[in-house]
Amino acid sequence: MNIESMRGYKMIQKANLLRANNLYPFFRSIEDSEGTVVQVDGIDQIMIGSNNYLGLTHHPHVVESAIKAIEKYGTGCTGSRFLNGNLSIHEELEDRLATYVGHEKALVFSTGMQTNLGSISAICGPKDCLIFDSENHASLIDSSRLALGPTFKYKHNNMESLEQVLAENVNRFNNVWIVTDGVFSMTGELALLPEVVELAEKYGAHIYNDDAHGIGVMGKKGSGTLDHFDIVDRVALNMGTFSKSFASIGGVVTGSADMIDYIKHTARSFMFSASMAPSAVATVAACLDVIEEDNTLHERLWNNVAMMRNGFKEIGFYTYNSQTPIIPIFIGDEMKALMVTNFLKDNGVFATPVLPPAVPKGEALIRTSYMASHSSAELTKVLEVLNMAKKEFDIPATLH
Numbered sequence: 001m002n003i004e005s006m007r008g009y010k011m012i013q014k015a016n017l018l019r020a021n022n023l024y025p026f027f028r029s030i031e032d033s034e035g036t037v038v039q040v041d042g043i044d045q046i047m048i049g050s051n052n053y054l055g056l057t058h059h060p061h062v063v064e065s066a067i068k069a070i071e072k073y074g075t076g077c078t079g080s081r082f083l084n085g086n087l088s089i090h091e092e093l094e095d096r097l098a099t100y101v102g103h104e105k106a107l108v109f110s111t112g113m114q115t116n117l118g119s120i121s122a123i124c125g126p127k128d129c130l131i132f133d134s135e136n137h138a139s140l141i142d143s144s145r146l147a148l149g150p151t152f153k154y155k156h157n158n159m160e161s162l163e164q165v166l167a168e169n170v171n172r173f174n175n176v177w178i179v180t181d182g183v184f185s186m187t188g189e190l191a192l193l194p195e196v197v198e199l200a201e202k203y204g205a206h207i208y209n210d211d212a213h214g215i216g217v218m219g220k221k222g223s224g225t226l227d228h229f230d231i232v233d234r235v236a237l238n239m240g241t242f243s244k245s246f247a248s249i250g251g252v253v254t255g256s257a258d259m260i261d262y263i264k265h266t267a268r269s270f271m272f273s274a275s276m277a278p279s280a281v282a283t284v285a286a287c288l289d290v291i292e293e294d295n296t297l298h299e300r301l302w303n304n305v306a307m308m309r310n311g312f313k314e315i316g317f318y319t320y321n322s323q324t325p326i327i328p329i330f331i332g333d334e335m336k337a338l339m340v341t342n343f344l345k346d347n348g349v350f351a352t353p354v355l356p357p358a359v360p361k362g363e364a365l366i367r368t369s370y371m372a373s374h375s376s377a378e379l380t381k382v383l384e385v386l387n388m389a390k391k392e393f394d395i396p397a398t399l400h
């Protein structure tokens, strides 16, 4: 086999170069975790690189519920929902999630990626089309590759560009789907959903919102970006993942009863893949219990986010248009981003860089994100280390 001729070989060359220079920042092996603190190479690090926004991965009720589900149902379902893997707790969870988001019905998948792959390929047949924000998540891009209809892109969060693409295409297709991230996962920016809804209604298009980073976080009790903008009834389909605020793995799509039944019987990543493990289902249900019962959860999250946002302002970082617990730090030079990541690690802070091609060349950043469970002592230490990094590496205060 000739690996060198393969499409991704340049990535391997780059990884080898970084490994040789002790700058490789990926696949760090976590030996132990308490949620906000993890151990790498035997050293404690404060985690500011995860999506555990509500900090529920180690919550006693959540852990106990997962264990009880294993005891009752076993460790796996060993089959698709469609055939032998459909548990009553899958259906109970779907009812709760539909109510939580505010849509009629919900369908849970085994991962968020599978939710997008299955739902989008199901709703976009050969006579339909997709209209994508240019910064949509990789799982949406791969979903568009499975769809039978074409995909057109509009400039990121640019409503003039979206209107132009809509005007050019609405009369050429049966169903036109505008697909966007609700929260953009690298910059923490929100999609301009109220404006997107206005345009969709003007041109008779439908919306698919990927709320992977919004569910659990935005809106009342974290029910998502649709609630945040008060547009729940005006968006046809909304997806969320359980790999972030819901402390587990899996995904959900919500919408009208007809649409969800259609996806249930046509989404191949749903029908031809084993169902969510019982422990994961129980984890998500237990997270919903905590969200319902703990009135301080979101207050703690947003207080932590405010502390970090203010701290970053004082230090003088450029943090894009972040309006969520994801707060990126613009670094610029790729090598500098890698050295800053190493510096953070050496000083007990776990954060990850985002490098080209995930961001444009010269726009490397460090993606940081915060949890309801971070203590103010932990966040104070993070700010101290970042302040040292700012001076050591002359991190810019503006985008260019």
Ligand SMILES: Cc1ncc(COP(=O)(O)O)c(C=O)c1O
Binding pocket: 111, 112, 113, 114, 116, 137, 139, 181, 185, 210, 212, 213, 241, 242, 243, 249, 250, 251
């Ligand atoms: C915006 C977005 N959509 C979908 C996914 C896929 O979710 P999962 O990790 O549950 O497969 C992710 C995960 O990174 C994401 O950030």
